[in-house]
Amino acid sequence: MAGIITRLAAMLSLAIMFAFVKLAGQQGVHVTESLFYRQLTAMPLICFLIWQSEAGWPAIKSNKHGLHILRSALGIFAMGLNFWAMTLLPLADATTISFTVPIFATLFAALILREKVGIRRWSAILIGFIGVLVVIQPGGTLIPAFGATVALVGALVTASVTLVIRMLGRTETSIVTIFWFSVYTLPALAVCAAIYGGGHDATTWGYLLGVGIFGAIGQLTITQSLRFAPISTIMPMDYSALLWATIIGVVVFGQWPGLSILLGAPIIIGSGLFIAWREHVRASRDANSEN
Template sequence: MSSTEAAVAAPPVQGQDRPLAGIITRLAAMLSLAIMFAFVKLAGEQGVHVTESLFYRQLTAMPLICFLIWRSEAGWPAVRSDKHRLHLLRSFLGIFAMGLNFWAMTLLPLADATTISFTVPIFATLFAALILREKVGIRRWSAILIGFVGVLIVIQPGGSLIPAFGAAVALAGALVTASVTLVIRMLGRTETSIVTIFWFSVYTLPGLAVCAWIYGGGHDAKTWIYLLGVGIFGALGQLTITQSLRFAPVSTIMPMDYSALLWATIIGIMVFGQWPGLSIWLGAPVIIGSGLFIAWREHVRAAKATR
């Protein structure tokens, strides 16, 4: 589950009065996810198929999800649902989006792929207007257009700084992830985030197990360490994302998600020797600014609706 999906799925939580704890936990979540993607990239360099990385990521997260359900006040009865068609759709789109995002990390430098992933709120707002017929004012439309300008700056169509195929995969991942947020928004009317995550794992693990059996194989110790890192830091990221939503509201902690670019840049330089190009330094602030403005407008709209 990505940070964007978690923010959309999260219902109001009582006790969200520890903003500093929420911010610190969210920063830790972004660091965990950045490390997970680094392990995905390292595993990919060892010839590990994307579906195998996905399998170990989901498999490792499952015990954590079960533990969180067991520790919750409602317990196991809370996972009952009458929205299994939506859960199936969310699972199909979700694993497709995660696969594209994992693949993009193997094709592009971490900072480049991370920057393109920041377009999810832009696409989600666009889809909400076109598909859900939500009212989008001139301010948010302007933010969407500015965000796409930032994308053009980053990928530079016709240029050679970023591989075109890798950029296309990353953009496709952002598009599908944005569609996932719409399904999660519909599920969020009746389902808690932990229930949505539980059924996502239940419905995706069997298919991923088959893919891992087909495409997987014997690995050396170093590769198994990489796959273990994918699972551990993926589960840790999921846990800290969920916990951050208990400490503080989405509007407080969402800006911390953009720290992922800082972590990706540092890891990219230290581990892979990849320095971000000029287009990233120019385009990333435009995309981030657009996403932050959209998040702020969503907060304003929600506050007005509450009043």
């Protein structure tokens, strides 16, 4: 229960963060500046978690810096696209498209990592893409084509990040991966923020502060949820993000989800949940065979 509640809080925090990203974007803030304050605010929290851990600072040592750099490059590109998508689309629309990440990740695992994917998961992938077509309505006008493309590419790159994180996870803890992600991305983001940033009024600075604070809270609660419960238990809670995004979109931005979202979101979510369940079954079977 602690894991479920913490994960729900994480999804709410991230939904609020994206709302601040959208509000900041409406004030003319460049995406890279929002990314910079998101990472800058998270860094002290990450350092605190490392300091509080049993292993302490020696735990950050790594011999996988090539993978960390690749993860950082892909991760910041993905995060930038996701932030940009939130400024281009209603929150519920962008959030729904982001749910395609497990579908793309499973596809990449089969094609790149040569993982065995059975007919059931291939079927779930196909059904998930049908849900995507329902949501974005190719050739239609319900969702802006450019915004939908940015969101889809963001989900695609995010899925590639999950593969790199899985490779790092064989030897690295999650907090170490997060630490080096911040270390490798902050300098480049600082340069971008200096180029594209500028003076802001108090309201805009408040939005940027909200991006940083709620991004850090989201990162902390996601990490903590994994300590309280297995990922197969808490992952379904991630789909609560659509509820939060819909509520915030209506209350703050006056944006109601369209019919395509109401029809397509359950298809995409159902596909993702089935893939997660099959991953859990496969992992349990492998663990039993090893024993």
